[in-house]
Amino acid sequence: MALQAPEGTKDLLPDESKFWTYFKATAAEVFGRFGYVPIETPLFEQTDLFVRGIGEATDVVSKEMFTAVSGQNLETLLGGGTIKAKSRLSLRPEGTAGVVRAVVQHDLVPQGAAPAKLMYAGPMFRAERPQRGRQRQFNQVGVECLGAEDPSVDAESIIMLMRFFEAIGIPVESMRLLVNSMGCDVCRPAYRDAVRSYMDAHADELCDECKRRAETNPLRAFDCKNSGCAAVMAHAPKITDHLCGDCRDHYGTVKQYLVGEGLSFEEDPKLVRGLDYYTRTVFEVQVTEGMGSQNAIGGGGRYDKLAEEVGGRPTPGFGFALGYERCVIALEAAGYEFPRAQRCDYFVACVDDSVRPEAFSLVQAARNAGLTVEMDHQHRSLKSQFKLADKLDADQVIVLGPDELAAGTVTVRNMATHEEYAIGLAAMKSLLSRFGNQPFDGDFSSMLKSASEE
RNA sequence: GUGGCUAUAGUUCAGUUGGUUAGAACGCCAGAUUGUGGCUCUGGAGGUCGUCGGUUCGAGUCCGAUUAGCCACCCCA
Numbered sequence A: 001m002a003l004q005a006p007e008g009t010k011d012l013l014p015d016e017s018k019f020w021t022y023f024k025a026t027a028a029e030v031f032g033r034f035g036y037v038p039i040e041t042p043l044f045e046q047t048d049l050f051v052r053g054i055g056e057a058t059d060v061v062s063k064e065m066f067t068a069v070s071g072q073n074l075e076t077l078l079g080g081g082t083i084k085a086k087s088r089l090s091l092r093p094e095g096t097a098g099v100v101r102a103v104v105q106h107d108l109v110p111q112g113a114a115p116a117k118l119m120y121a122g123p124m125f126r127a128e129r130p131q132r133g134r135q136r137q138f139n140q141v142g143v144e145c146l147g148a149e150d151p152s153v154d155a156e157s158i159i160m161l162m163r164f165f166e167a168i169g170i171p172v173e174s175m176r177l178l179v180n181s182m183g184c185d186v187c188r189p190a191y192r193d194a195v196r197s198y199m200d201a202h203a204d205e206l207c208d209e210c211k212r213r214a215e216t217n218p219l220r221a222f223d224c225k226n227s228g229c230a231a232v233m234a235h236a237p238k239i240t241d242h243l244c245g246d247c248r249d250h251y252g253t254v255k256q257y258l259v260g261e262g263l264s265f266e267e268d269p270k271l272v273r274g275l276d277y278y279t280r281t282v283f284e285v286q287v288t289e290g291m292g293s294q295n296a297i298g299g300g301g302r303y304d305k306l307a308e309e310v311g312g313r314p315t316p317g318f319g320f321a322l323g324y325e326r327c328v329i330a331l332e333a334a335g336y337e338f339p340r341a342q343r344c345d346y347f348v349a350c351v352d353d354s355v356r357p358e359a360f361s362l363v364q365a366a367r368n369a370g371l372t373v374e375m376d377h378q379h380r381s382l383k384s385q386f387k388l389a390d391k392l393d394a395d396q397v398i399v400l401g402p403d404e405l406a407a408g409t410v411t412v413r414n415m416a417t418h419e420e421y422a423i424g425l426a427a428m429k430s431l432l433s434r435f436g437n438q439p440f441d442g443d444f445s446s447m448l449k450s451a452s453e454e
Numbered sequence B: 001g002u003g004g005c006u007a008u009a010g011u012u013c014a015g016u017u018g019g020u021u022a023g024a025a026c027g028c029c030a031g032a033u034u035g036u037g038g039c040u041c042u043g044g045a046g047g048u049c050g051u052c053g054g055u056u057c058g059a060g061u062c063c064g065a066u067u068a069g070c071c072a073c074c075c076c077a
Helices: A014-033 A047-054 A059-063 A071-078 A096-105 A151-168 A188-201 A208-216 A218-223 A227-234 A245-260 A324-333 A353-368 A382-391 A402-407 A425-432 A444-452
Strands: A044-046 A089-091 A116-125 A137-146 A175-181 A279-287 A296-302 A317-323 A346-350 A373-375 A396-400 A409-414 A420-424
Touching: A014 A116, A014 A137, A014 A151, A014 A324, A044 A047, A044 A096, A047 A059, A047 A089, A047 A096, A096 A116, A096 A137, A096 A317, A137 A151, A137 A324, A151 A175, A151 A245, A151 A279, A151 A296, A151 A317, A151 A324, A175 A245, A188 A208, A188 A218, A208 A218, A218 A227, A245 A279, A279 A317, A279 A324, A296 A324, A317 A324, A346 A353, A346 A382, A353 A373, A353 A396, A353 A402, A353 A425, A382 A396, A396 A402, A402 A409, A409 A425, A409 A444, A420 A425, A420 A444, A425 A444
Parallel strands: A346 A373, A346 A396
Antiparallel strands: A044 A089, A116 A137, A137 A317, A175 A279, A279 A296, A296 A317, A396 A409, A409 A420
16 A cells, blocks of 8 residues: 555645745744744754643643654663653644743843844644644744733734734634733632632532543633533633732733724633643634634733743743644635646747757756746647646747747747747847846846847 | 544546446546647546455445544644
């Protein structure tokens, strides 16, 4: 049997690979306007980083990580032995932990420095059961702003993400922006206790899973889809009523900034992120149409304690990630037309094999001038070559045949207007030789046309 | 990790109660007189029916296993 891609992975075929490149470029452009610069961190890190950063009890860390073992270490483990911490590696399940680790390691935010604004794009890995909008290897674009705790960072990040979604073509009316504040380590423990007591008082109305959650992580019960639990939790204490003064002010200012920029959002006291590092502001962007049950295309929040957690000095941070594949689903649902990857400016057609050497040389000359040019490589009929040119969406077809060769010319056909004219082969090559080996950004067609009229 | 559904040409799918050389559409290739695309017409190529095993005189069709996909739970982007 032919081998196939592993469960939950997907090949990005040319059309989509090209779109992914465009997607990243658009993100770099939009985020660049907000001062973000790129960073690339390893696809795997010490398992310990994720355990400490994301949280040992989170689903992501406790059951969804791909752990990597190199060479002999596997034998050691299978033999019941132990390996050093630095040899325990995991494929990154998300991007924030690695970036914060790099910031700490290279001291990218020295004391008193301006915040570091970093962006990344690449694959993440989680050993989950695949479904619509969920793969085991998937691509994320994310940003992290470290070194500033002002609410303006939260607000501009959220605004920036919405601007990106608009720029890439997701209809504004199909998106829902949810925001919440999770408090800090001053107010959250008290709130957590309040929720736990509330849940204990209503234990007989909760599902088994939620009874367990009451002990381990009561806030997660807000996410339970069980209708009984949802009814109970709807009346549970709300975090927004339990924030400390500083957190309430912070959250209030974030909302003021958002309102001031005309961004519509919904406050959702039940929005609880599943990663332990979040503090204060958290948010999520959902798409309402065509997404299946994985409808969050982006989300993130503030993590003021994470840098310390991985061994750095106290450095407040804010970041978000967005899922490329989910954005593609949202775009498909919105009827977005993805551009074809393969196309060309010029197609050089050969009437018969006698002109192939001359055609070959012309094609290379045009490519050297920065044009995208293709020719037939299968000795197809002239008619077929035109069909191919049409399929490649060529603007012009240059026909080279025995007649042209004898006259020292080529025939140029504009595929859109059907207009044809002749130009000297030498004149054309001389025109091409004036341009360097870089993308051509002029109107070569009209230059060629006017050269033919001299 | 749990549950449900699915697997037939490159793609989307038909395939009657198990019965001869497995079909369609689109796509692909080639023609429709002499060197020219998109539309139309004609013809052609392409499938050991996901894989392995079983039941049967006979399996695309029934059973089991396996692999993968989809959907949901869970969780997250």
